[in-house]
Amino acid sequence: MRHEDLPPLVLDCGTGARNLGMKLVRQPGRKLHMLFTHFHMDHVFGFPFFAPVYTPGFEIDVTVPASDEDEAQERLKGFLNGTYHPLRLRDLPCKLDFKAIRPGREFTRSGYTIRGHALNHPGGSCGYRIEAGGKVICYVTDSAPFAQPGEGVAYDRPATPGEARMLRLLEGADIVVYDTMFELPEYLEKMTWGHSYPEYARALCAAAGVKHLVLFHHAPDATDAELDRRAEAWAASTAPKVTLAREGETVLVEG
Numbered sequence: 001m002r003h004e005d006l007p008p009l010v011l012d013c014g015t016g017a018r019n020l021g022m023k024l025v026r027q028p029g030r031k032l033h034m035l036f037t038h039f040h041m042d043h044v045f046g047f048p049f050f051a052p053v054y055t056p057g058f059e060i061d062v063t064v065p066a067s068d069e070d071e072a073q074e075r076l077k078g079f080l081n082g083t084y085h086p087l088r089l090r091d092l093p094c095k096l097d098f099k100a101i102r103p104g105r106e107f108t109r110s111g112y113t114i115r116g117h118a119l120n121h122p123g124g125s126c127g128y129r130i131e132a133g134g135k136v137i138c139y140v141t142d143s144a145p146f147a148q149p150g151e152g153v154a155y156d157r158p159a160t161p162g163e164a165r166m167l168r169l170l171e172g173a174d175i176v177v178y179d180t181m182f183e184l185p186e187y188l189e190k191m192t193w194g195h196s197y198p199e200y201a202r203a204l205c206a207a208a209g210v211k212h213l214v215l216f217h218h219a220p221d222a223t224d225a226e227l228d229r230r231a232e233a234w235a236a237s238t239a240p241k242v243t244l245a246r247e248g249e250t251v252l253v254e255g
C-alpha cells in the first residue's frame, strides 16, 4: 500500500513478497512498514525471500499482533532459525524494528492511522483498517463469518454482535480486501477452517457502505479459468463494486 511520499506499507509476506521486494530495492526509499495478520505459512513464506531484508540501509518496522516486542520477534524467528533457511533473523543486514500491537487499539505508522481487529480464525488473525489522506483501506484475512448459516447480514437478518464489530471496522471504507477462499457450498463443508465466501463479504461490505470489495485469499486449487468465471459473475455488482485480487495488479483508491 502506498500514499504519496509515505513509506510503503506491506501487508503480510506471502509468495508475492519476492517480486515486490525486487521492485522496492530498485526504488529510492529505504524505510518501510510491514504488518502481519498472523503467522500461518501462507502469510510468511515470502519473508526469507524479500529483498529489502538483505539490503543494508533498509529500516523495516515489523508490526505483529503480540503481547510484547520479544514475542513479536519470536514469531518470525521460527522461520529464520537456521533450520528452514540458512540465515538467522540476527544475520540480516537490514534494521528490523519489531512492534507489538493489540487488536482494537489504534496506532500510527508514519502518516498511516491503523486499527487492528481480532478475526475468526484458528489460532487467531488480525484484520486492519488503514487510513491515510482521508482514504480508508481494510485488509481482512483470514476469517470465517461472524454468524452461523441462517443468521446475520448474509441472510438479511440483524447483524450478530461479531458482525456489528466488523461493520464498525469496515464502515465507509474505500477498499476492503476480504478473505473469500471458499464458495458457499465448500464453506458449509469446512466451516471450522476459518475462511469466508464472497456472498458473505459482499453482505458485510454493503451493510458498511464500502465502495469497493476485493475478493482475496483464493483457494490454492482454484484455477485461473475458475477465478475468471468468478470475476465475471461479480462484475455487475455495485455498492460495493466487486473485483478479484490478481497478482501484480495495482488498485487505485478512487475519488
Ligand SMILES: [Zn+2]
Binding pocket: 038, 040, 121, 125, 142
Ligand atoms: Zn491462516
Ligand SMILES: [Zn+2]
Binding pocket: 040, 042, 043, 142, 217
Ligand atoms: Zn491464509
